[in-house]
Amino acid sequence: MTTTSMTVALAGNPNSGKTTIFNNITGARQHVGNYPGVTVEKREGFRRFQGKDLLFVDLPGTYSLTANALDELVARNVIIDDKPDIIVNILDASNLERNLYLAVQLLELERPVVLALNMADMAEKAGQTINDHILTRKLGAAVVRTVGNRNQGTANLLQTVTEAIKMNKPSSFALDYGNEIEAKITEVTGILATMAAVKYPLRWLAIKLLENDQDVINSIKLMPRGSEVLAAVGNARAELQTVFNDELELVIAEARYRFVGQVCQEAISYQKHGAQTTSDKIDRILTHRILGLPIFFAIMWLLFNFVFTVGNYPKEWIEGGMGWLGAFVGQHMAEGDLKSLLADGIIGGVGTVISFLPQILLLFFGIALLEDTGYMARAAFVMDRVMRAVGLHGKSFIPLLLGFGCSVPAIMGTRTLDNPRDRMVTILVSPLMSCSARLPVYTLLISAFFTEQIAGSVMFSIYLIGILLAVIMALIFRKFLFPGSTEAFVMELPPYHLPTLRSILTHMWERSVLYLKKAGTLILAASILVWFLTNYPSEVPYNKDFDGLKATVEESFTAQVTEKVLVPLQIEALEDNSSLQALITQIDEIKSQEEVDEEAAGSTEKADLMTAVKVGNDTGDEASNPVAAVTNSAADEEENPNNPQLAELKQANPVLYPYALTYWQLDDERKAQMETLDKEQASEKLSYSYAGRLGHFVEPAIQPLGFDWKMGVGLVSAVAAKEVLVSTLGTIYSVGAVEDDASGLEKVLSNDPAFTPLVAYTLMIFTLIYSPCLAALAVIRRETNSWKWPAFSFVYSTVLAWVVAFAVYQIGTLLGY
Numbered sequence: 001m002t003t004t005s006m007t008v009a010l011a012g013n014p015n016s017g018k019t020t021i022f023n024n025i026t027g028a029r030q031h032v033g034n035y036p037g038v039t040v041e042k043r044e045g046f047r048r049f050q051g052k053d054l055l056f057v058d059l060p061g062t063y064s065l066t067a068n069a070l071d072e073l074v075a076r077n078v079i080i081d082d083k084p085d086i087i088v089n090i091l092d093a094s095n096l097e098r099n100l101y102l103a104v105q106l107l108e109l110e111r112p113v114v115l116a117l118n119m120a121d122m123a124e125k126a127g128q129t130i131n132d133h134i135l136t137r138k139l140g141a142a143v144v145r146t147v148g149n150r151n152q153g154t155a156n157l158l159q160t161v162t163e164a165i166k167m168n169k170p171s172s173f174a175l176d177y178g179n180e181i182e183a184k185i186t187e188v189t190g191i192l193a194t195m196a197a198v199k200y201p202l203r204w205l206a207i208k209l210l211e212n213d214q215d216v217i218n219s220i221k222l223m224p225r226g227s228e229v230l231a232a233v234g235n236a237r238a239e240l241q242t243v244f245n246d247e248l249e250l251v252i253a254e255a256r257y258r259f260v261g262q263v264c265q266e267a268i269s270y271q272k273h274g275a276q277t278t279s280d281k282i283d284r285i286l287t288h289r290i291l292g293l294p295i296f297f298a299i300m301w302l303l304f305n306f307v308f309t310v311g312n313y314p315k316e317w318i319e320g321g322m323g324w325l326g327a328f329v330g331q332h333m334a335e336g337d338l339k340s341l342l343a344d345g346i347i348g349g350v351g352t353v354i355s356f357l358p359q360i361l362l363l364f365f366g367i368a369l370l371e372d373t374g375y376m377a378r379a380a381f382v383m384d385r386v387m388r389a390v391g392l393h394g395k396s397f398i399p400l401l402l403g404f405g406c407s408v409p410a411i412m413g414t415r416t417l418d419n420p421r422d423r424m425v426t427i428l429v430s431p432l433m434s435c436s437a438r439l440p441v442y443t444l445l446i447s448a449f450f451t452e453q454i455a456g457s458v459m460f461s462i463y464l465i466g467i468l469l470a471v472i473m474a475l476i477f478r479k480f481l482f483p484g485s486t487e488a489f490v491m492e493l494p495p496y497h498l499p500t501l502r503s504i505l506t507h508m509w510e511r512s513v514l515y516l517k518k519a520g521t522l523i524l525a526a527s528i529l530v531w532f533l534t535n536y537p538s539e540v541p542y543n544k545d546f547d548g549l550k551a552t553v554e555e556s557f558t559a560q561v562t563e564k565v566l567v568p569l570q571i572e573a574l575e576d577n578s579s580l581q582a583l584i585t586q587i588d589e590i591k592s593q594e595e596v597d598e599e600a601a602g603s604t605e606k607a608d609l610m611t612a613v614k615v616g617n618d619t620g621d622e623a624s625n626p627v628a629a630v631t632n633s634a635a636d637e638e639e640n641p642n643n644p645q646l647a648e649l650k651q652a653n654p655v656l657y658p659y660a661l662t663y664w665q666l667d668d669e670r671k672a673q674m675e676t677l678d679k680e681q682a683s684e685k686l687s688y689s690y691a692g693r694l695g696h697f698v699e700p701a702i703q704p705l706g707f708d709w710k711m712g713v714g715l716v717s718a719v720a721a722k723e724v725l726v727s728t729l730g731t732i733y734s735v736g737a738v739e740d741d742a743s744g745l746e747k748v749l750s751n752d753p754a755f756t757p758l759v760a761y762t763l764m765i766f767t768l769i770y771s772p773c774l775a776a777l778a779v780i781r782r783e784t785n786s787w788k789w790p791a792f793s794f795v796y797s798t799v800l801a802w803v804v805a806f807a808v809y810q811i812g813t814l815l816g817y
């Protein structure tokens, strides 16, 4: 960075396209949205142009420089205190009159100013022709035209900015406030001029003092002879108020509006008068008093169906890839901790989270589409009445909408709210808006336990519950924690426009990078931690002597093979008869194919079988007498060689076939018994592990919600980030699994008897509501500047989650789900 870099501040009304132009110039990818209040913090970016380094500062939008809300203050402080070398005022040309009100105040700051008439396309569409020469003459600043979302006029803007910097001509603009006020301005300016070290333009300072601007008054107060100035201002104000018989602030504001009105009258000519624009026509329906709300919910419903169904295909491909990777690691690495960490911890954890990327991308595709067309602003308008009814400012809905993406920007977005009480309430309820990190949890559980036809609706219902709870909690907080009245608010509706592909892709790209970054850092760390917690301590005092039992199974297998196959065939070992060996392999292939087909035909049978195995196991009979079980089922199988392929084999090898079949059956039974033992051992080990203990510790608290200790571990770890619930379940279930199971986590979950659709639904509800993630808690701490509020947020949401989940589970159980 060179020391000679010049600072260019981008200022303007909300939604005038500042960030779009900032991104065009600097190549940054800051969030852009077609509604006011997207940018709440200043952002900086470099651009080298004609050999000069320019530092661009993107500011939050403001309607004036009176600094009512936090974001307006940010903008104003940058302009006034940081003294950028030049101010570029981005104006919405299709709304010139309102935008010029801020322009006038910027010009009064006596800094070099360039006016960028952005949205020139919209102005043209509305049939307005703006005369740049008249604007330049009246305002004394250069005028450039741009169309930000198509990156038009950017070079021209840079050129004009560079020239203006070279000339370094401060704005000489002075609005004539009329004889009486001008006299007082001169008077106050006179006193200020005699004071040492005044760092603001004197005329501006005088006007602000007369306007009773608290921020300016406070800083003057601290100066030597400050009280003298303030006394003079006080007198001047009193005098002028009697002359005008009105608040002086209003008189001054009016003078500005009058001036702006005159400028517009001269500079703009209209072609079609009074014609209803297309935007107005669409808005008659979308913001309809009665239809507006149902339309909003219908659009949301469509969005979630879209995300779910379309996203499922690429998700399955990624899952397939991960399964393959896991199997590869399983086959090619030596047994041990490293293999287990890679296969169970990292691929099971991070891999599962990554497979949800397509759905995240689609969600943001939908959100970007709704934002960029301008529909989100309508949604806020429609929700405004609901918000007002619960005592919140309509503006609160915008941060809440951002919450669908992530709670962090949502909480920061509350800076646009003027009223601190509104702001606090909005901060507290915005984590209830279901953020994208929770999407993987829903997708996983929904695809495991609900049919595809209702999947989208189930997901929609979760989001809806979030919105409803946010509204209810806002009402409660407003009533008990932050009582007071709300001001009226007029929502501004930006015109609709076709979103550009570039802006939507940027949005999706930005999100996926964030998501993957999180998967590679936070979630990776959490997965490793969870893997450790689930694998250690490694010395487990088992209830049964698993090694002994496994040895017994092996021994009885060898004995039976000898008795029933080797001795009758008069061979020492299987290897001594290669045709027998080949026959066994063939039978194995046919049988496993049979199994695959059966599974495809209906997985219910298999589930029944599994429970049967489990029940049999629990009674202990079969496990203690494995040999009996083998002979029984072997006899069953031989009676019906129903498979034509097997029949063929039998015909071709009449002598060897019965022996081969017997061997295969004995081996199959051995494998099944080993698997049961392995499973039992793994689950005992898991239960004994640190994670298991943690889970058992929280289990009593979550048992009334239908959750078991595994879900408990997931929920505890998911306070770090909600996706961690998925990665934790991924790790727990792959540690608990016997083989490196290539089938997705969904299948494994749906086979776990602890899970039912009702439990899955309750778990989703709990995940939605309970504690905001660590990042959100940290932002709450920063934005409220106290530890009290993140603590409160944690406690209230977790209690609320418990109560709601309890109700859902208990009522669901009563209804027989």
Ligand SMILES: Nc1nc2c(ncn2[C@@H]2O[C@H](COP(=O)(O)OP(=O)(O)OP(=O)(O)O)[C@@H](O)[C@H]2O)c(=O)[nH]1
Binding pocket: 012, 013, 014, 015, 016, 017, 018, 019, 020, 021, 031, 032, 033, 034, 035, 036, 037, 038, 039, 040, 059, 060, 061, 062, 118, 119, 120, 121, 122, 146, 147, 148, 149, 150, 371, 372, 373, 497, 503
């Ligand atoms: N039709 C049209 N749309 C534009 C133009 N420039 C920007 N937009 C769109 O206007 C919307 C607002 O743009 P932003 O850059 O977020 O506006 P901003 O001034 O930074 O807004 P805040 O941060 O809320 O103050 C986005 O949907 C842009 O795609 C333009 O010249 N013409």
Ligand SMILES: [Mg+2]
Binding pocket: 018, 019, 020, 031, 032, 038, 039, 059, 060, 061
């Ligand atoms: Mg912005």
